[in-house]
Amino acid sequence: MAQASAVVSPLAALAAETEQEYAQARQELRELNRMVEQSRGEVEKLAQRNAAIAGHVRQIQGNLDNISRADLKTAYEAAAEAQQRLFTMRGQLEKLQGEQANLERLASHLQRTQTALQALEPAKGESDGMPVIVRIVEAQEAERQRLSRQIHDGPAQALSNFILQTEIAMRLFDIDTERARAELQSLKSSATSTFQKVRDFIFDLRPMMLDDLGLVPTVRRYVDAFKEKTGLQTVVTVTGAEERMESAREVVIFRATQELLSNVRQHAQATQVRLTLDFDGQRVRVVVEDNGKGFDPQAVLSGKAKTTGLPTLQERMDLLSGLLHIDSQPGQGARVVVEVPAGPPA
Numbered sequence: 001m002a003q004a005s006a007v008v009s010p011l012a013a014l015a016a017e018t019e020q021e022y023a024q025a026r027q028e029l030r031e032l033n034r035m036v037e038q039s040r041g042e043v044e045k046l047a048q049r050n051a052a053i054a055g056h057v058r059q060i061q062g063n064l065d066n067i068s069r070a071d072l073k074t075a076y077e078a079a080a081e082a083q084q085r086l087f088t089m090r091g092q093l094e095k096l097q098g099e100q101a102n103l104e105r106l107a108s109h110l111q112r113t114q115t116a117l118q119a120l121e122p123a124k125g126e127s128d129g130m131p132v133i134v135r136i137v138e139a140q141e142a143e144r145q146r147l148s149r150q151i152h153d154g155p156a157q158a159l160s161n162f163i164l165q166t167e168i169a170m171r172l173f174d175i176d177t178e179r180a181r182a183e184l185q186s187l188k189s190s191a192t193s194t195f196q197k198v199r200d201f202i203f204d205l206r207p208m209m210l211d212d213l214g215l216v217p218t219v220r221r222y223v224d225a226f227k228e229k230t231g232l233q234t235v236v237t238v239t240g241a242e243e244r245m246e247s248a249r250e251v252v253i254f255r256a257t258q259e260l261l262s263n264v265r266q267h268a269q270a271t272q273v274r275l276t277l278d279f280d281g282q283r284v285r286v287v288v289e290d291n292g293k294g295f296d297p298q299a300v301l302s303g304k305a306k307t308t309g310l311p312t313l314q315e316r317m318d319l320l321s322g323l324l325h326i327d328s329q330p331g332q333g334a335r336v337v338v339e340v341p342a343g344p345p346a
Helices: 002-061 069-120 130-172 177-205 208-212 215-230 247-268 297-301 309-319
Strands: 233-239 272-279 283-290 323-328 334-341
Touching (some): 208 247, 215 272, 247 309, 247 334, 297 323
Parallel strands (some): 233 272
Antiparallel strands (some): 272 283, 323 334
16 A cells, blocks of 8 residues: 555646646736737727828828928827837737747646646556656747747847838838938848848757758757857767668757757856767767766756756656766766667668
8 A cells, every 4th residue: 555655646746736837827827818908909009099190191291392391300200109119019919929828838738737647647557657758748848938939039029120120211211311221231130130040940940951961960060050159169079880760869869969068058167068979880879078067967867956958868768778877076077978779770
């Protein structure tokens, strides 16, 4: 009987925690829904005011001979101010709607998790595997939410700015061509930067070259971008002959490489990183070494440290009969090794 209690207790605790988080998410979602509705009403009011001012400007443009330069300037400034306020409010509404969508996804995920826990609770022998599944799913959802926020705060906001800059440039062409040209140049620079960010997002989500060219070129491309963004001195060494593997295995190895380099960037405070990819026909080994501040491997893998990356990576290695080995101490850098069986050829 004591053994049965030990099995059920962690599952019951997880179910209770999930239920509490789900209730909190629903409460936050109700409050956010009210804010969205209020903001949507304000946007509608500002849109009507902007339309009225735009109509007034058109009337002035049709009667320029009888309008003083000062009145013309005042009308254009009022129109620009109205458009700016509308643009700002729309941006706030879009941000709230993005948070609303993220919270709805979180609430839906918690509800599905709660349902799954309730269904699995009577099943003996399955509860040991449940925390692994939950943590993997939660890590995937957290990554999706991170990318969603980045896209909303980056390209989505930039596209809104493009529309405003285009409207400003169109108005300025009839008044000040030099300023219009400057606005278009600024728009071109912003579009170039946003395009690069979108390419980075696509690469992070699923690098197409991984399917086309394989693991080594994709890792080299990722490391080049990593060096450019972080300024860290990073060296890549490839040993053995690369052979194409099943797509799922290549994805796992690439994601493991991403996770290890991300940990170096966020936590290690390192100045030098060395990445080794080793192929021997039986398995693929990824080794990431840094000269950073180091950490306590047991604290990280046990979940006591504030990170879920390495524990989730450990669970993925277990599912593939792989290996995760960490050699690190506080103040002495870190060496992390991931090994994945090569499996059958692709």
